[in-house]
Amino acid sequence: xxxxxxxxxxxxxxxxxxxxxxxxxxxxxxxxxxxxxxxxxxxxxxxxxxxxxxxxxxxxxxxxxxxxxxxxxxxxxxxxxxxxxxxxxxxxxxxx
Numbered sequence: 001x002x003x004x005x006x007x008x009x010x011x012x013x014x015x016x017x018x019x020x021x022x023x024x025x026x027x028x029x030x031x032x033x034x035x036x037x038x039x040x041x042x043x044x045x046x047x048x049x050x051x052x053x054x055x056x057x058x059x060x061x062x063x064x065x066x067x068x069x070x071x072x073x074x075x076x077x078x079x080x081x082x083x084x085x086x087x088x089x090x091x092x093x094x095x096x
Contacts, residue, residue, distance in 0.1 A: 005060055006038055006041075007034055007038075009037065009038075009041065009060060009064075009065070009068060010033075010034045010035070010036075010037030010038035010040075010041060010068075011030065011033055011034045011037055012037065012065070013036075013037035013040055013041060013065065013068040013069045013071075013072045014032070014033030014034055014035070014036035014037030014038075014040065014072050014076075015033045015037070016069050016072070017036060017037070017040060017069055017072035017073045017075075017076045018033055018036070018076065020069075020073055021073060021076045021077055021080060036072050036075060036076050036079075037068060037072050039071075039072075039075055040068055040069070040070075040071035040072025040073070040074070040075045040076070041064075041067070041068035041071055041072070042071070043071040043072075043074060043075050044067040044068050044069075044070050044071020044072070044074075045067060045068075045071070046071075047071065047074075048067050
C-alpha cells in the first residue's frame with residue numbers, strides 16, 4: 001500500500017475509533033486521527049499475528065480495515081485510560 005493510501009486508511013480507521021470510543025475530548029483533529037489509525041493498524045496487525053500465527057497483508061480491503069479499526073480502538077482506549085488517570089479536574093466541586 002502506498003504512502004497516501006496509508007494516510008487515508010489511517011484517517012478512516014482513526015476517525016471510526018474516535019467515534020466508537022467517544023468521550024468529552026473526542027475531537028483530537030485530523031492529524032491525531034491519522035496517527036491513531038496508522039499506529040492502530042500496526043498494533044492490530046501485530047495482535048492478529050500473535051493470535052493466529054499468520055501475517056496479515058494490509059491491503060485496502062474490509063478484513064484489513066476491520067483489524068485496523070480494532071487496533072485503533074484498543075490504542076485510543078489505552079491512551080484515554082492513561083491520560084485520564086493522571087488528569088485531575090481543577091474546577092471546584094460545585095462547578096463540575
